[in-house]
Amino acid sequence: MLSGSDDSATDIRTYPGFERRWNVFQTVVQVLIGLTIAAGLAGLFGDGPLARAERAVPGTPLVLRYDRFLRAGYPSQMRVTIARPLDDEHVALDLSADFLEHVSVSATQPRAESVDATPAGVTYRFRLGSERRGDITLMLAPREYGATTARVSALGRTVELPLLIYP
Amino acid sequence: MRTVLTAALMYAIVLILLRVTTRRIMRSATPLDMAVVFLFGGVAVQPILGTDRSITGALLAACTVAGMHLAVSRLKLWWPVVGQVAEGTPVVIYSNGTWDWQQMHRLRIDERDVVAEMRQNGIRSFAEVQSAIIEHTGGITIVPKDK
Numbered sequence A: 001m002l003s004g005s006d007d008s009a010t011d012i013r014t015y016p017g018f019e020r021r022w023n024v025f026q027t028v029v030q031v032l033i034g035l036t037i038a039a040g041l042a043g044l045f046g047d048g049p050l051a052r053a054e055r056a057v058p059g060t061p062l063v064l065r066y067d068r069f070l071r072a073g074y075p076s077q078m079r080v081t082i083a084r085p086l087d088d089e090h091v092a093l094d095l096s097a098d099f100l101e102h103v104s105v106s107a108t109q110p111r112a113e114s115v116d117a118t119p120a121g122v123t124y125r126f127r128l129g130s131e132r133r134g135d136i137t138l139m140l141a142p143r144e145y146g147a148t149t150a151r152v153s154a155l156g157r158t159v160e161l162p163l164l165i166y167p
Numbered sequence B: 001m002r003t004v005l006t007a008a009l010m011y012a013i014v015l016i017l018l019r020v021t022t023r024r025i026m027r028s029a030t031p032l033d034m035a036v037v038f039l040f041g042g043v044a045v046q047p048i049l050g051t052d053r054s055i056t057g058a059l060l061a062a063c064t065v066a067g068m069h070l071a072v073s074r075l076k077l078w079w080p081v082v083g084q085v086a087e088g089t090p091v092v093i094y095s096n097g098t099w100d101w102q103q104m105h106r107l108r109i110d111e112r113d114v115v116a117e118m119r120q121n122g123i124r125s126f127a128e129v130q131s132a133i134i135e136h137t138g139g140i141t142i143v144p145k146d147k
Helices: A004-010 A016-042 A097-102 B002-021 B031-049 B055-078 B080-087 B101-107 B111-120
Strands: A052-056 A062-067 A069-071 A076-082 A090-096 A103-109 A114-118 A121-127 A134-142 A146-154 A157-166 B091-095 B129-134 B140-144
Touching: A016 B002, A016 B055, A052 A157, A062 A146, A062 A157, A069 A134, A076 A146, A090 A097, A090 A134, A097 A103, A097 A121, A097 A146, A097 A157, A103 A121, B002 B031, B002 B055, B031 B055, B031 B080, B055 B080, B091 B101, B111 B129, B111 B140
Parallel strands: A069 A157
Antiparallel strands: A052 A062, A062 A076, A076 A134, A090 A121, A090 A146, A103 A134, A114 A121, A146 A157, B091 B129, B129 B140
């Protein structure tokens, strides 16, 4: 690098000390950019392999598929798969209040037969039809960022799903 | 309040990313640099005013654009053909009294563009011009004859 004394002919003030420090900072930021892209591809910020999670509700044929990393303002889904026929044509899903403080359920597929507010949260009741099995999709709209735990109860069992919502 | 804070944050992020991504961006108008400017603008506005208000998503997208720019900029140092494809090459359109009309039609440049550039350089007639070149930045360079 040229120093200030090398360019006396053009009378320009240079800052070699600052440039050296800036080059170090620039290299660090460029490495961080690379790591951010790699983390994004892996799904560390949601919508990727690392974000996808699957959890069975113990003692039931229900399996929950969801994203453990969400972004506030970016929609996501939670899919409930009922692998074996249930005893009843109806199934109720309870979502905990603290989870619903962070995430809204904007819609469900199929449409819930009834939605009831309870002191512990909200209960969505679905009619499964004669096969008594199938998939239920909850369209999620994360609102508040931070770490939270989604408590989902069905058929008398509860499962806890740790979630991280990015700003 | 959220809009103000998000805008301030995105301003800082875009400023730092632009600063570490390229130094030439404000002087050069190559497609490589313009892609960064256009995409940064779109990406940064989205969390401030758009429907996807996720700052993390915008940061991730901005980092990806910056990363692509850094990667292509480095690749063009190793393989010049990358730079030729991404930025273009200089093209001589006037040399020693002869116009290359074919290149001028291809680049959609006419004589008036060259004459305007000559005037800006204080050159009054083609008798003083050795050559005119369309640079890969889109600028026109007028090379005067040796006196």
